[in-house]
Amino acid sequence: MTNDLLGRHRAVLPDWLALYYEEPLELTHGEGRHVWDAQGNRYLDFFGGILTTMTAHALPEVTKAVSEQAGRIIHSSTLYLNRPMVELAERIAQLSGIPDARVFFTTSGTEANDTALLLATAYRRSNTILAMRNSYHGRSFSAVGITGNSGWSPTSLSPLQTLYVHGGVRTRGPFASLSDEAYIAACVEDLRDLLGHTRAPAALIAEPVQGVGGFTAPPDGLYAAFREVLHERGILWIADEVQTGWGRTGEHFWGWQAHGRNGPPDIMTFAKGIGNGMSIGGVVARSEIMNCLDSNSISTFGGTQITMAAGLANLNYLLEHDLQGNARRVGGLLIERLRAVAAQVPAVREVRGRGLMIGIEITKPGTDEADPRTAAAVLEAAREGGLLIGKGGGHNTSSLRVAPPLSLNVAEAEEGAAILENALRSVR
Structure with missing residues (x-):
């Protein structure tokens, strides 16, 4: 009962x-x-x-792929070559739009964002992160430390110094009454002012559409305008596509593409829908960023064969059926x-x-x-x-x-x- x-x-x-x-x-x-x-x-x-x-x-196609893979081998860790993982990584790297992309698989969006933060801070040698107000990026110690939504951030302790930027909620806040063009300009000036009062941050992490925040979004083009400012200072842009990815917004395959005037993000995270319920997350980044770590690492459950088989079948279905x-x-x-x-x-x-x-x-x-x-x-x-x-x-x-x-x-x-x-x- x-x-x-x-x-x-x-x-x-x-x-x-x-x-x-x-x-x-x-x-x-x-x-x-x-x-x-x-x-x-x-x-x-x-x-x-x-x-x-x-x-x-x-979905029959995913169910069949999972069943067939389970009959062969379910898991081996990343210490062994893994054909389904390589095949899905190849597809995602191509779809990401990021040049010379590398893909690392995790088991969740939280872990994906945690990995993106590790990469950005190591690459930039800075533990300062820019995040959006009203944002949510997961429940790990580092992810709650950059979450701009107090209802989902249970501790103020964090290994990161986080600075919050205006712009994620179009219809609230001090710039809500402005036109889209003026709104973007005001948010950019706020970002410039913020950067004038801090050491060089590692990255800005932003959801193109804020998920837990209530499906709020800035005007199209805001993050492209932000990126011009970030690029001047070498600051990375992390697009959190955990909820927006794989065509959910209809207009674009990725949420960042509504802000893509200056090209793709430096790092992109994904999870949720790609496995159609199977536990898949991941990070895509330019090779020099992904390869910046100077110690060994593995993933026990990230990229396991059975989840990769589900991801491949689901991605194929999604694309073939538009x-x-x-x-x-x-x-x-x-x-x-x-x-x-x-x-x-x-x-x-x-x-x-x-x-x-x-x-x-x-x-x-x-x-x-x-x-x-x-x-x-x-x-x-x-x-x-x-x-x-x-x-x-x-x-x-x-x-x-x-x-x-x-x-x-x-x-x-x-x-x-x-x-x-x-x-x-x-x-x-």
């Missing part, structure tokens, strides 16, 4: 290990864009295991549908996003004050209607996050939008 499992969960797992819903769900199986709980209830999944089930639940294009088309319809609903719901401050990465910010009507209680009520009401969504945001977790698998079809988008409409209206 679920209640028995909840009691056992609370008895042996940490109190800070968050669970959704007043009555938490045990999901037992899934297919396509749907999942089922232990009581047999069926849900349309608009969160995909926090954007990890990027393509579809129980799921980026599907995210653009179906996501565009879904965003417009949700904006039409939001215009009639005073608690919705903003519907934002692109592709199948959509945020719905909930505030107290007529104000900019966060309303996490109402956001939580909408989450519950959506579940009661048969829809699973996420939540996030830097202002007391008052944004709903909508990120279905990229194979979502129009009928399912309409169904999910109707459930969300009912949920939003039910808590007015």
Whole structure:
């Protein structure tokens, strides 16, 4: 029984290990864009295991690849040659746009960002990092030290000196009233001023779209403008593509490409969707950066054969079926549908996003004050209607996050939008 499992969960797992819903769900199986709980209830999944089930639940091509690889060898560590790892690295290096790229695989986005920080600080001989306000980069000791969202940073202790930059949230803060062009100019001047008061940082790390922060984003071109300033000083740009990668935004394969006027980032991290639920993360960087470490290293579980087989099958499916294009088309319809609903719901401050990465910010009507209680009520009401969504945001977790698998079809988008409409209206 679920209640028995909840009691056992609370008895042996940490109190800070968050669970959704007043009555938490045990999901037992899934297919396509749907999942089922232990009581047999069926849900349309608009969160995909926090954007990890990027393509579809129980995708036959991935399931087959995992099964066949498990029948041969599951794991050997990086101390041995690994054909699936080399093949996936070759594909990712080519897709990254980074010249002479090298790829290192990890088991999570947290570990990928941790590795990127190691590379940047070693290469630049500096432990100063620039990060964005409202950002999230993982739960390791170094990652929480650069996270600009207090709700997800449990300690102020850090091996890094972190300086936070304006720009990740377009509609809040001192520059919100400016035009996009003026907003970018103001953020660039703030960056220049900040750099005038500190030792040379190693890197700027930034999510093109802030995931845990509530799917917020700057105007297109901000990071390109930042990069001009960074390049003048030799400071690296790390693009955290853990949530934006693999075509989720629809308009681009990578989120950085909306800011790509000056070329690709120096370092890029990825995770979540590439394995369609299997535990894959990684770092792509120029060879001189990746190879700057002067000591031995391995990865026990990063790049293991079974996860690489899943990643290859999933990437092939994604490209062959143009799921980026599907995210653009179906996501565009879904965003417009949700904006039409939001215009009639005073608690919705903003519907934002692109592709199948959509945020719905909930505030107290007529104000900019966060309303996490109402956001939580909408989450519950959506579940009661048969829809699973996420939540996030830097202002007391008052944004709903909508990120279905990229194979979502129009009928399912309409169904999910109707459930969300009912949920939003039910808590007015």
